[in-house]
Amino acid sequence: MDIELTDSIEIASSYSRPFLLELYERMVLCRQFEDRVKLLFLEGTMPGTIHQSQGQEASAVGVCAALGQDDYITSTHRPHAHALAKGLTAEEMMLELFGRSTGCCKGKGGSMHIGNMDKGMVPAIAIVGGGIPLATGMALSFKLRQRAQVVACFFGEGASNEGAFHEGVNLASIWSLPVIFVCENNLYGASTAISKTTRVPRVSQRAQSYGIRGETIDGNNVLKVYEAVQRAAEECRSGQGPVLLELLTYRRVGHSRRDPAHYQDKGEQAFWFARDPIEMFRKSILQRGDLTEADLQTIDARVTQTIEDAIAVAREAPFPTADDLTQDVFSMELKS
Amino acid sequence: MEVQIKMPDLATTEDEIRIVRWLVDVGQPVKLGQPLVEIETDKATMEVESIAAGTLAAIAVAEDQVAAVGQIIAVIESTEHSSQPAASPAPTALPHVTTPAKAAPTAPAPAAPAMSLFARNKMARQAQAQPTTIVLSGTERELAGRLQKSKQTIPHFYLNTSANADRMIALRQQSAPHSIVWDAFFVVAVARALREYPRMGYHFGDGQLVAAAADAVGVAADIDNALYVVVVDNPLAQTVQQVSQQITEKVQRIRQGDAAAKKLTPAAITVTNLGAENIESFAAIINPGESAILAIGKIAPAVVPVDHNIVIQQRVQLSLSVDHRVANGKYAAKFLSKVVTELESL
Structure with a gap:
């Protein structure tokens, strides 16, 4: 059950250059998006509150890269990286964060309810553990309709102590539903260390009590995450689900933008900051020899431009009107 | 830009x-x-x-x-x-x-x-109004926390008595032109009483009594609207004049902004004095880390029966707030009586 947290990433030769660059670009997009949004909040132009995911990019990108376009994810109060990894654009998200009517939730969702059903992301559920029973329900629907889809359900280690976790995982296990329960264990439930709330050393050990497979993975190693989710997805599609994956990772920022994270131990911070998922991946892919520093810098610059363009669009886009208030509240037709 | x-x-x-x-x-x-x-x-x-x-x-x-x-x-x-x-x-x-x-x-x-007339008027009104909140300095908030903790966690009890102040008044007259601060007399008297009742030199900590870090008596001082405790080191080895001088010097250093002097260091017992403000007597809050605090009221003439005669004496009111976990009533009362005896025979 115990895993080694290395600071380099082994890359099998079977991985193609474009695939690795795509993983890199998605992670950089997640990081730059969050860093830029932080400045927008400090600037005072962006409304609402925000929970950021700097440091957790490998788990978001690794999971979503192993899913198909018609597979789904459910997300949490910390959803930006999940959304970008699942294929939402910086523009539709920036519009949403700015509360504009052209955003992915028409400006009514904001940060904590960001999503796009067409891209396989249920609008994020900010209630801790709230996505777990929902994902189970979605997987039940896939099974009853005999679809080969899976749902990856993101939640934090704190949520694994919620009643919803037990109910959702148990139900999924007795019906062998195609759910990958993805526990992003960043060691803190808001400001509370996992050691204060959980006695088992690994969240993945809990899988045993539901009779399902559990696995702990280095969540800062994007390829380890990708491979683990591929395995889990195959199991789910062949009726051997669900699977509980625990991704060990770390937040480089506070729980919310109002939190300076003074509770994070300095030595622990140093250890994890040195294992930055993007830096580790960057170093490792450069050693392959078929891509250069300049390739990566081109990507960095392209991402920066994409985000700046998105901000420029979002600042000018219209707000929802009073008439929009009652739109999309009730479904008038039942979809089959 | x-x-x-x-x-x-x-x-x-x-x-x-x-x-x-x-x-x-x-x-x-x-x-x-x-x-x-x-x-x-x-x-x-x-x-x-x-x-x-x-x-x-x-x-x-x-x-x-x-x-x-x-x-x-x-x-x-x-x-x-x-x-x-x-x-x-x-x-x-x-x-x-x-x-x-x-x-x-x-x-x-x-x-x-560019501002509308209404906005300007509103600003003018707000400028006149008293502030609805006052921001406390870090020191003030720390003190507030300490006092609240003391009052909430230390079981205080209070003993009241008075002492003949004639001896102190005489000593002050003798020492002229050098003045003696009133607090010096009480510091010396408390230090001498502590020698006889050593338990008052301990404070309650974690289920046991812990000796005061230093053989010291504190003096509460309100300096430029902030509260400090001036600690007199080793008062037993000093005359009243020397203690007085030490207090004056330390107050001066705090006033000049000396950070080391401002630092809160616990003593065995603190003396606090509102006599100059015309207060007859009062009950004070114990400085955490100490066993008791002696509150001193104003010196005023009082009619006292002495040997079946009516005498008018200058007397001072003393109130001792005591941590009941450190001392029982009788022990603390004997301590306070000793303070009185010392004050009357300086």
């Missing part, structure tokens, strides 16, 4: 956020994302990063002042592309801007902001 730095919305329940410390001086360069200012919300103290790169041109809200969310707190003269949209053409109007002393070219005076 000027970039306005506004107080970000970081508080959870309070509208105003306190500036603790500016981390960059006016005129100094600032990088994008560099910690610019340390602020204190109701939840935490945290650093706020700069949203622009350039030079810190002005600070609009000084340290220890509060700013409302969205209020401009500084201006950065940006050298490169900034995160902000193009600023409105109106010049930045900053209240109380501190500009660098060596700012060579004087910036044009900011034009008065």
Whole structure:
């Protein structure tokens, strides 16, 4: 059950250059998006509150890269990286964060309810553990309709102590539903260390009590995450689900933008900051020899431009009107 | 290009956020994302990063002042592309801007902001009104916390008595032209009584009694509206005059801003005196880390029966607040009686 947290990433030769660059670009997009949004909040132009995911990019990108376009994810109060990894654009998200009517939730969702059903992301559920029973329900629907889809359900280690976790995982296990329960264990439930709330050393050990497979993975190693989710997805599609994956990772920022994270131990911070998922991946892919520093810098610059363009669009886009208030509240037709 | 730095919305329940410390001086360069200012919300103290790169041109809200969310707190003269949209053409109007002393070219005076008559009237009304909240300094808040903890966790009981002050008055007259501060007499008397009742030199800590860190008696002092405890070291080895001199010197050092002198160091017992404020007697709160506090009222003539005669004496009221976990009533009463005896036979 115990895993080694290395600071380099082994890359099998079977991985193609474009695939690795795509993983890199998605992670950089997640990081730059969050860093830029932080400045927008400090600037005072962006409304609402925000929970950021700097440091957790490998788990978001690794999971979503192993899913198909018609597979789904459910997300949490910390959803930006999940959304970008699942294929939402910086523009539709920036519009949403700015509360504009052209955003992915028409400006009514904001940060904590960001999503796009067409891209396989249920609008994020900010209630801790709230996505777990929902994902189970979605997987039940896939099974009853005999679809080969899976749902990856993101939640934090704190949520694994919620009643919803037990109910959702148990139900999924007795019906062998195609759910990958993805526990992003960043060691803190808001400001509370996992050691204060959980006695088992690994969240993945809990899988045993539901009779399902559990696995702990280095969540800062994007390829380890990708491979683990591929395995889990195959199991789910062949009726051997669900699977509980625990991704060990770390937040480089506070729980919310109002939190300076003074509770994070300095030595622990140093250890994890040195294992930055993007830096580790960057170093490792450069050693392959078929891509250069300049390739990566081109990507960095392209991402920066994409985000700046998105901000420029979002600042000018219209707000929802009073008439929009009652739109999309009730479904008038039942979809089959 | 000027970039306005506004107080970000970081508080959870309070509208105003306190500036603790500016981390960059006016005129100094600032990088994008560099910690610019340390602020204190109701939840935490945290650093706020700069949203622009350039030079810190002005600070609009000084340290220890509060700013409302969205209020401009500084201006950065940006050298490169900034995160902000193009600023409105109106010049930045900053209240109380501190500009660098060596700012060579004087910036044009900011034009008065366009403001409606109603807004101006509202501002004028607000300027006259008493502040609805008063921001406490770090020291004041620390003291507030200590006092609250003391009153909530120490089971106080109170003993009241009085002492003949004639001897003190005589000693003061003798020492002229050198004056003796009144507190010196009480410090010496308490120190002598402690020698006979050593238990009062302990404080309650973690289920046991712990000896006071130093053989010292404290004097509470209100200096420029802030409360301090001036600690007299080893009073038993000193005359009343020497103790008086030590108190005067330490008060002087605190007044001059000596940080070491301001530091709260617990004594065995503290003496607090409101006699000069015409208070007859009062019950004080024990300074945490000590066993008791002796509250001294004003010296006033009183009619006292002495040997079946009616005598008028100058008397002083004494109230001793005691931590019941350290001493029982009888022990503390004997201690206080000893203080009285010492005061009357200095």
